[in-house]
Structures are given as C-alpha cells and as structure tokens.
Amino acid sequence: MVNGEARPEFKQWYDQVLDIGPAGNQAFFGRDVLAGLVQGIRDFREHRQQRWEQYHGPGATLLGCTMWMDDPELLVELAKLEAACVVVSKQSRDRNVQPPDLPRKLRRLDYLNARTPGLPVCYFPRLEDLTSLVDGAPPVIGPGWSLPPRDEVIPTVRTIGFRKGTGTNGPMPPILHAKLALLGRLWNHDEDDFGPADVTAFTPKRLWIGSANFTASSRRSLEFGFWTEDPVLLRGAEEFLLDLIAASEGIDPDADVHMPERALPDYDDAAMAEAAAALRFADLDDN
Template structure:
C-alpha cells in the first residue's frame, strides 16, 4: 500500500485502521513506504467504539490479560495502530495464505452519554455509511491498471463487511514487528472467576445488611435501612 493520495486522506481521518498481509522482514524500511509507517504510528482505531473488540486486550508478558475486581477498563485506553499486519510471512518460495480482498468501510464516529438502562455513560460508537469493494490494491501502480470498484450503502453488506474487518483487526499485529507465523497482539481476556465470586459475595452481604429493618415501622413499610 503505497498510494500517497489515499494514505494522505486516511491520515486526516480521526479513526482509521488498515489491515494488510504480513510482508517480508525489512520491507517497510524501503524508500516509498515512509508515509505508510507514519500512518501506522500516528493514526489508530479507538477500540472502545467497537463492542466486537470489547473482550480483547494486548497481552501481558506474553499471556492474556487477567481481569478481576477493581480492574480498570483497558478498552477505553487502547488505540489500535493505524496500519496492521495479519497472517503468515512468506519466507523463500513457501506459499502462504494472504488477505486478498480489497475493501474499505467508511462511516462516522458518534458519542453518547445515554445508556439504555438510564445510566450516564461516556460511549463512542461507529456508524457505517458506505462500503467500497474493488480490485485495486491501494498501490500507485493500480492507478494505471484496468481496475473495477463500486460504492454501496446496502446495510447487510456493510454489516457483513464490518464483522469481517473487525475479525481481521482482532487477529492482527503491529506493522512489521511480528514473527513469520500468525501471532495476534490482542487476546481474549481471562477473568479471575474466584476473585470475582468472592467480591460479589461480599457485596451481596453488604446489600443484605443494608436491607435489614431498623424498626417495626421499617418492617411494616419495607423501607431500607440507610
């Protein structure tokens, strides 16, 4: 991906992530790819805007993140890099599966402080608006080739593309940093069930203590002790 006009436009977007097939080691240090590496470093995807990625977190010391009582929300803090790799790096003449589809999903970012439960929240969300599907591979040379492409606003196609693209994001790795094999940076979190159960048991006991009547009038009216 070395089309300078396309990369420039992507760099001006507030929320962007491009997933490409894993390339040979050292390729991104070659002349002409500086804009792509800059996009990877300076742009990103706000993970909090995508519920599909909510159970994923960067690994800790090579292991999945363990979540328990008092754990802060990692999702609100994570920006996934603007350009990512996925798959297997070709070594020698070994053929490997590649991400061959060329699609782009555009939309707008929104924010709300209203939760369906009535609680006040701080929530980002993404609304798909247009899907581009074509044969051009986002390189300079594709501009001089005979290519096809189309925009669509079909809701079912956009929903399917969103699921597929976010699956790729979830399996991806930072640009140019991973091993030759598939090695996702984001892993499903692990929950400390024992600690969570203990915390819930303590909270239930506190709630029970709060609901014990303090007088006969409280007992009759069913009011909570405060």
C-alpha cells in the first residue's frame, strides 16, 4: 500500500519462460529475469548437462559485463566459481570526502574481490601478453627483460569508462551498456601436438544475453534474457569480454577518465639488435 492505495503492478501474464535450443537453455520474459541468470550459473557449476563438461577442465568460469551489479544471489554464485571476472561501469566518488572514501555501493564488490580467486591470466593469451604500466606508460622491453609471472590474477570485479561529470568536451564517451555472462571451463594438459608441454586454455560453453542489469532492482522490471550455445556468439562474446577485461581498471581508480592499468609493452628494437650482435661476436670469439 502507498498512501492507502494499492501499489500498481503489471499482470502476471507478462512473466514467461520458454525452452529454447538444447535442453537446459531457456528464455525469460518479464519480471525477475535475473533468476534465470543465477539458476543458469548454478546449473553449469553443478554439471547439469553432460555437454557442458570439458576434458581436463572441471572448474566453472565466468566472464561478464554489466552497467552495475549488486544482486545478493548473483554475488553468492560468483563466489562459488573457480574463476570469474565481471566488468562494471566506473562509479562516481564523493568529492566532499578527503581523501576520497570507497563509495558505499562499491564496498560489497570490494569484499567479493577479497574473498574470491579472480581470473588467472595464464589461461587467456589476450591477457597474458599485457603488462602493468610503468609511470603511467607501457614498459619498454629491452635486453634483460623478464616476463611477468604466469600466476598473475585479475580481480573478480573490474571497472571501465568515465566517471559522471568528468567535464569531457564533445559527444558523451561510450558507456558500458551490454549485459553478458559467458560460462566456460579452464583446463590444463601436459602435452600439445608436438609433445610434452604445459597447456592452459579456456573453452566457452554457454552465454547469457539479457537486458537486465545484474542488480536486485532489475528483478522488479520487465526484462528479457536467454541462454545460448551458438558457437559464433560464444566466440564473439569471448573476444568482446576479453577486450573489456584487458582495458579495465581497478574497482575505484584515481582517474576519472578511462585509463587502463595494463597494456601491450613497447620494444626497444635497437637495444635488442645491439645485444643480439654482441652475442654473435662473443660466439665468434669463443670459436
């Protein structure tokens, strides 16, 4: 009741669930569409369909993006996965607090980062090739450069974009508006086509596409979402999500503008060539 009047609601017939494609995949229309996402993650984690299995890959992994995320049931499911990374829109800060405190809406996600394993980069060549910035710029690789450790991990929740009120001139910068969740398996093997090797990879299995933000309030709205296993969509979503993760920032970065924390390194070709020539001359002297 609101001021003695009944709260206005849509009729029940707006809410529908349809079976689509292979068994286990459904489309959701109406209210509480996010329940379909949460149940779908749980079904995948519990191996409800044999086709979701992966040789040498028991662990359920999620790559995702959304404007915002705070749904308690979804956060519980994310915490049960072997690995996950979800990119959300960068949030505003309270300029009246000095130094700026972590916004209240981010604290739950910060806690999720603290108690979850994140996403190991060694399973994703697109991420493994990146390095942390040095003084705000990509590092310059020359002789003696050592590769970053293969056990590097990206936290479960990342941000991207521009804070509101940044004061940028011209058209509004793009905002993260897509709502996607890609489920797959990380897997390891001890040989490749050429013999013994340390092989690590990710295989996507199913994709959630929807209109609903990953928020508790979205459950009250009329939304749409569905699960698909179309291989073209799986590959396209994986590439899109890895690009977002590669360009993402921490949960509450200092920069109001978009400023990725990791990038492909630059190479000092002249120094590398000089070092190679010195090695050749040293080999000649030894001979």
